[in-house]
Amino acid sequence: MAFQGHQARKRFGQHWLKDQTVLDRIVAAADLQPSDRVLEVGPGRGALTERLLSSPAAAVQAVELDRDLVDGLRERFAGDPRFSLRQGDVLELPLQLEDGVAASKVVANIPYNITGPLLDRLVGRLDRPVEPPYQRLVLLVQKQVAERIRARPGHSSFSALSVRMQLLARCTTVCPVPPRCFQPPPKVQSEVIQIDPLPADKRLPSDIARRVESLLRQAFLARRKMLRNTLASLAPEPQLQALAAAAGFQLHQRPQELAPQVWVALARGLNQGIDAASADGHDHGDGSGQGESSPGGARDQI
Numbered sequence: 001m002a003f004q005g006h007q008a009r010k011r012f013g014q015h016w017l018k019d020q021t022v023l024d025r026i027v028a029a030a031d032l033q034p035s036d037r038v039l040e041v042g043p044g045r046g047a048l049t050e051r052l053l054s055s056p057a058a059a060v061q062a063v064e065l066d067r068d069l070v071d072g073l074r075e076r077f078a079g080d081p082r083f084s085l086r087q088g089d090v091l092e093l094p095l096q097l098e099d100g101v102a103a104s105k106v107v108a109n110i111p112y113n114i115t116g117p118l119l120d121r122l123v124g125r126l127d128r129p130v131e132p133p134y135q136r137l138v139l140l141v142q143k144q145v146a147e148r149i150r151a152r153p154g155h156s157s158f159s160a161l162s163v164r165m166q167l168l169a170r171c172t173t174v175c176p177v178p179p180r181c182f183q184p185p186p187k188v189q190s191e192v193i194q195i196d197p198l199p200a201d202k203r204l205p206s207d208i209a210r211r212v213e214s215l216l217r218q219a220f221l222a223r224r225k226m227l228r229n230t231l232a233s234l235a236p237e238p239q240l241q242a243l244a245a246a247a248g249f250q251l252h253q254r255p256q257e258l259a260p261q262v263w264v265a266l267a268r269g270l271n272q273g274i275d276a277a278s279a280d281g282h283d284h285g286d287g288s289g290q291g292e293s294s295p296g297g298a299r300d301q302i
């Protein structure tokens, strides 16, 4: 077998999944249909790939960084024409399948060291969502990250990532995965998470999306500070108070207490303020949230 002699490499985040129940749960969550085309990030030695190829999916495209795994993977799945493999960095390679068609689903036990940029690549940000969105992502990630993705307001894990992901997708837990499910076992707890991105017509309008991204950056930079302080550059306090009341929060609250829809309501209020001011004949910029770090300029935007 071509994998013989290959040692798991720490720098590539290699922890082979060996627990059959977790593999079952991942594939069940993916709910693969004959019309599905799957992207697998980091097939490793192919434990998950084999399960994906046991499903009725039309195609499984794997992207593996470690050159020394490529021959073994090609050998292992040579008999299945639905399997294709590209060697390289998933953060850099084009992600269409061999025939140029985009995958419908992503299923992967991901290397934890690239989680942030990978989510960026596979889901995107509010102001630049991945287009077209994947129908579903089933990802094995570090538990701490899964908790941040699906956290509710007020929970200690609630962060800008929670707001962003919950406005872009429906995020649910599939199952916890303790270290003993891997070989070698990682030092951290893991979790399988299911992310169903919203279809393009259910996303936020782009001006609101840009504004929410900009608010999140501004507010979560100092997550322990009251919003009265972190948002002070946006408007004089009486106006800020009115905007907050209309959006459904109070200025003594902190950013991790505000639900995603409250951020959207605040963004709408701010953008409407800009529109109203523009209608008055003032020049207040494009409402993209740029320049908000300059207090004077930002006050002018309201």
Ligand SMILES: C[S@@+](CC[C@H](N)C(=O)[O-])C[C@H]1O[C@@H](n2cnc3c(N)ncnc32)[C@H](O)[C@@H]1O
Binding pocket: 012, 013, 014, 015, 016, 017, 018, 041, 042, 043, 044, 045, 046, 047, 048, 049, 063, 064, 065, 066, 088, 089, 090, 091, 108, 109, 110, 111, 112, 114
């Ligand atoms: C946690 S292991 C999962 C392996 C296998 N899917 C399993 O479940 O046993 C992560 C895999 O991603 C690969 N990998 C790491 N960084 C990568 C990158 N930037 N692009 C593509 N694959 C990567 C590693 O070589 C490894 O095979």
